[in-house]
Amino acid sequence: MIASLRSLLSLQPAVSFTAYVDKSLSLLKKLSTHGSLMEGAMLHGHLIKMGLSSERYVTIKLLILYLKHRRLRESEHIREAFDGFDLVVHNCFINANMEWGNLNEARRLFDEMLDRNEITWSTMISGLMRWGKVKESLWYFGKNPFPSVVSWTAGITGLVQNGLNFEALDLFRKLLRSCVKPNSMTFTSVFKACIEMGNFRLGMSVSGLAVKAGFQHSVSISNSLITLFLRMGKPSLAKDVFDRMKERDTVTWTAILDMYIDAGDLVGARSIFENMLTRNEVSWSVMISRYIQNGHHEEALMLFSRMVREGTKPSISCLSSVICALSDLKALHTGTNLHAHILKVGMETYVFIGSALIDLYCKCGNTREGQLVFDSIPSKNVVCWNSMISGYSLNGQMVEAEKMFQNAPARDNITWNGIISGYVEIGQFDEVFECVNEMLLSGEVLSKSTFSSLLCACSSTASLEKGRNFHAKAVKLAFMGDVYVGTGLTDMYAKCGDVISSRKVFDRMTDQNDFSWTVIIQGLAENGFAEEAIELFEEMETTSSATPNELMLLSVLFACSHSGMVDKGLTIFYSMETVYGIKPSGRHCTCVVDMLSRSGRLSEAEAFIDSMHVTPESNAWAALLSACTKLGNEKLAEKTAKKLLVLTERNSAAGHVLLSNMYASLGKWTEVLKMRKVMKEKGLKKTGGCSWVEVKSIVYSFYSEDGSNSQLPEISQVLELLRTEMLIVE
DNA sequence: CTAGGGTTAG
Numbered sequence: 001m002i003a004s005l006r007s008l009l010s011l012q013p014a015v016s017f018t019a020y021v022d023k024s025l026s027l028l029k030k031l032s033t034h035g036s037l038m039e040g041a042m043l044h045g046h047l048i049k050m051g052l053s054s055e056r057y058v059t060i061k062l063l064i065l066y067l068k069h070r071r072l073r074e075s076e077h078i079r080e081a082f083d084g085f086d087l088v089v090h091n092c093f094i095n096a097n098m099e100w101g102n103l104n105e106a107r108r109l110f111d112e113m114l115d116r117n118e119i120t121w122s123t124m125i126s127g128l129m130r131w132g133k134v135k136e137s138l139w140y141f142g143k144n145p146f147p148s149v150v151s152w153t154a155g156i157t158g159l160v161q162n163g164l165n166f167e168a169l170d171l172f173r174k175l176l177r178s179c180v181k182p183n184s185m186t187f188t189s190v191f192k193a194c195i196e197m198g199n200f201r202l203g204m205s206v207s208g209l210a211v212k213a214g215f216q217h218s219v220s221i222s223n224s225l226i227t228l229f230l231r232m233g234k235p236s237l238a239k240d241v242f243d244r245m246k247e248r249d250t251v252t253w254t255a256i257l258d259m260y261i262d263a264g265d266l267v268g269a270r271s272i273f274e275n276m277l278t279r280n281e282v283s284w285s286v287m288i289s290r291y292i293q294n295g296h297h298e299e300a301l302m303l304f305s306r307m308v309r310e311g312t313k314p315s316i317s318c319l320s321s322v323i324c325a326l327s328d329l330k331a332l333h334t335g336t337n338l339h340a341h342i343l344k345v346g347m348e349t350y351v352f353i354g355s356a357l358i359d360l361y362c363k364c365g366n367t368r369e370g371q372l373v374f375d376s377i378p379s380k381n382v383v384c385w386n387s388m389i390s391g392y393s394l395n396g397q398m399v400e401a402e403k404m405f406q407n408a409p410a411r412d413n414i415t416w417n418g419i420i421s422g423y424v425e426i427g428q429f430d431e432v433f434e435c436v437n438e439m440l441l442s443g444e445v446l447s448k449s450t451f452s453s454l455l456c457a458c459s460s461t462a463s464l465e466k467g468r469n470f471h472a473k474a475v476k477l478a479f480m481g482d483v484y485v486g487t488g489l490t491d492m493y494a495k496c497g498d499v500i501s502s503r504k505v506f507d508r509m510t511d512q513n514d515f516s517w518t519v520i521i522q523g524l525a526e527n528g529f530a531e532e533a534i535e536l537f538e539e540m541e542t543t544s545s546a547t548p549n550e551l552m553l554l555s556v557l558f559a560c561s562h563s564g565m566v567d568k569g570l571t572i573f574y575s576m577e578t579v580y581g582i583k584p585s586g587r588h589c590t591c592v593v594d595m596l597s598r599s600g601r602l603s604e605a606e607a608f609i610d611s612m613h614v615t616p617e618s619n620a621w622a623a624l625l626s627a628c629t630k631l632g633n634e635k636l637a638e639k640t641a642k643k644l645l646v647l648t649e650r651n652s653a654a655g656h657v658l659l660s661n662m663y664a665s666l667g668k669w670t671e672v673l674k675m676r677k678v679m680k681e682k683g684l685k686k687t688g689g690c691s692w693v694e695v696k697s698i699v700y701s702f703y704s705e706d707g708s709n710s711q712l713p714e715i716s717q718v719l720e721l722l723r724t725e726m727l728i729v730e
Numbered sequence: 731c732t733a734g735g736g737t738t739a740g
Contacts, residue, residue: 060732122734153735185736251738317740
């Protein structure tokens with residue numbers, strides 16, 4: 001842009017006046033859509049010097065330029081230069097006010113006009129549509145004394161923009177019956193309506209009309225057709241259209257680029273991208289965002305910095321996906337840098353960017369900064385509110401989240417899910433069910449994401465009955481093809497102890513991901529089906545592309561430990577880092593200690609603890625101690641007990657209890673008393689065993705120390721009866 | 731060579 005400005009400034013107007021004017025005009029037009037204000041102002045200054053600034057068409061282009069950059073002072077200045085009412089200038093001001101959302105000002109300008117033309121009317125129609133005032137816009141549409149293709153197209157496009165695709169098609173039918181001929185722009189909007197409705201056949205008949213109207217070689221129509229075929233999942237037809245095109249533009253290539261990515265061919269897409277003659281911000285943005293969606297965050301960031309270096313201004317969507325990548329990477333530092341840059345170019349007020357920034361800060365645990373971003377967005381939409389609510393929920397700040405939820409001007413499914421997932425996060429599961437009920441009462445429907453939260457709440461409270469109900473609901477809502485719902489159900493059944501159902505759901509899933517495998521292996525292992533867990537793990541390795549993660553390996557080790565497959569467990573443990581690339585954590589090591597201890601290989605267990613790279617958990621010592629006690633290895637027990645005592649000094653009651661039990665089994669009663677005294681002094685209390693039953697959706701819980709149950713007298717009576725029976729048997 | 735309508739992504 002700067003280069004063409006320079007070449008213009010060097011032109012001698014005296015030599016070729018017409019060429020000069022032509023060039024300034026086209027440059028001014030470019031500057032009002034893409035260029036910076038500074039470049040425009042430079043050109044303005046130059047035009048004044050050349051004595052051209054009073055030319056009517058130059059002045060109007062300048063006015064548009066200033067209006068696009070919201071320079072009110074300069075715009076007013078130009079308006080004043082016109083003597084009295086000017087239709088064109090007035091139209092420009094209506095359009096600008098529409099763009100800024102000053103609907104009242106636009107209406108006022110419209111009303112005070114002495115004379116209106118078709119452009120005045122179409123500006124009102126499209127402007128009102130842009131701000132969702134469909135009814136009002138259609139009123140202007142009906143009153144318009146100069147219906148033209150532009151106003152018809154504005155109406156159709158506006159309806160499509162507002163999601164009223166059926167109404168848009170109806171308007172298109174009316175257009176066909178009128179004497180106005182649709183043009184390629186009209187057709188592209190109609191195609192969009194067909195695409196959004198998912199109506200493939202209608203799209204095909206519209207394409208027939210477009211061909212009849214003589215648009216078969218129109219680039220934009222071909223582009224629309226490519227999109228239509230891609231959305232309908234027919235890439236080969238899209239390819240046919242592409243091959244037949246005589247002329248292709250950046251949009252065409254970008255659509256084809258996206259086709260390659262959809263087919264999973266990132267490399268092919270990249271090569272198209274590199275060979276494109278021109279790339280616009282959308283082409284960059286597609287490439288970058290798709291890298292991010294496929295998990296190649298670093299590559300995306302490299303491409304982003306290249307884009308900035310090559311002078312393409314990142315679009316709002318591009319910036320928001322880059323921020324999204326940074327929040328995934330939890331790259332707070334880089335994110336803050338980018339935020340500073342965004343502030344500098346004044347883009348922080350856009351809702352897409354603002355919401356992404358809120359998300360970034362909240363995902364990095366900084367809800368305070370997130371709130372500051374939220375407060376700085378002048379016109380917040382439901383997404384901004386949702387980001388903030390989910391941000392607080394994510395960090396367990398439910399008081400703040402609830403407050404925001406109450407104050408939210410609008411709520412959608414995501415708002416509710418934000419709050420619900422927060423209650424899952426902090427473990428208030430009864431709130432989860434209550435909140436979902438409220439949500440359903442408010443007329444919102446269950447979504448897949450609600451299901452994740454619900455199933456998680458069922459798993460955590462072992463509410464099998466509720467879980468089964470939700471399973472039925474998921475079937476009814478046709479959610480069973482979803483991996484997350486399937487995985488949630490598998491986990492729910494496993495956590496509720498119904499391993500058979502868990503396995504059934506898992507087996508019926510069409511595509512299991514890493515999480516699904518983790519959940520089923522963990523479920524089998526923890527419910528005592530150790531052999532099956534290991535079998536399934538081996539099946540996964542041979543038949544699936546899923547890769548083991550920390551938790552899955554922990555479950556496999558756990559299964560090995562509980563089924564006595566010590567050597568297999570050890571092999572897996574030692575291959576963790578080399579084969580799976582996962583560093584063993586303290587919990588993995590504890591599993592190995594437990595495995596060795598259980599099988600009586602006490603000295604090996606001791607040696608293993610000594611050789612560990614991470615600090616042993618107190619549970620590792622406890623496992624060894626427990627085995628020593630059982631096998632009567634008093635010497636090692638004493639040694640282990642001392643280590644455990646050091647660790648439990650500031651730790652939980654479990655270690656103390658274990659020690660006290662060991663002393664008891666050795667008959668050292670004074671030591672036992674000492675331990676109990678220590679525990680009492682420190683206020684340590686063993687977390688009691690807890691059990692519960694669910695009667696008519698109400699959970700009644702019992703604690704091992706809680707002899708009398710006040711919640712339900714019948715239960716206490718039954719318990720008393722059982723105790724008596726046990727005494728008789730004894 | 732005065733102003734207004736659209737396509738690809740998010």
